[in-house]
Amino acid sequence: MKINLVAIQRCLLGLALLALPVAAVTTDKAYSSALAQQLEVTGYAREMPPGAVMGAAYVSLRDLSGSARVLAQVELPAHPQASVAMHTTAEVEGVSRMRPLENITLPGNGTVEMRPGATHLMVRGVALKAGESLPLRLVFADGSMHELVLPIRGMQERADTRKPAAEHSDHQHHSHHHGE
Ligand SMILES: [Cu+2]
DSSP: OOHHHHHHHHHHHHHHHHHHHHHHHHHHHHHHHHHHHHEEEEEEEEOOOOOOOOEEHHHEEEOOOOOOOOEEEEEEEEEEEEEEEEEEEEETTTTEEEEEOOEEEEOSSSEEOOOTTSEEEEEESSOOOTTTTEEEEEEEESSSSEEEEEEETTTSOOOOSSOGGGOOOOOOOOOOOOOO
């Protein structure tokens, strides 16, 4: 009886070892490749002036999945001691103030573009130096993740995150406020 029991346990264990990891890996791979195809992320981090405590990074998230996706958290895999907060900037009585965002919802078919003076990532705990790079991990509310490496641009370098092909339209100027 004891031998049989061990045999059964081994058998069950073997099945479990075979079945579980294979299933998990297949799911993960399928999931992440689907995510990679439907989500395109570009961006950059900005070099910090000497002595600055916080730095900023801007990403453009293009989501073509057809269903909304919620960006819940941004991590820095290469700098576990550092942290990233999602911020937006709003003008309150003529003064622009940053406000933390709990998450950022990506429409299923569209682009969320961060830029200075609007939505941005606030990096704390790592010195951002021009020419270096900053690995980012985007964690979505459904548990999926997307990793990318941002270049760190110098303080004087231009801020355009768009690809050359999409650079024709001039969206650089600030919108004017009417009716004041
Ligand atoms: Cu901020």
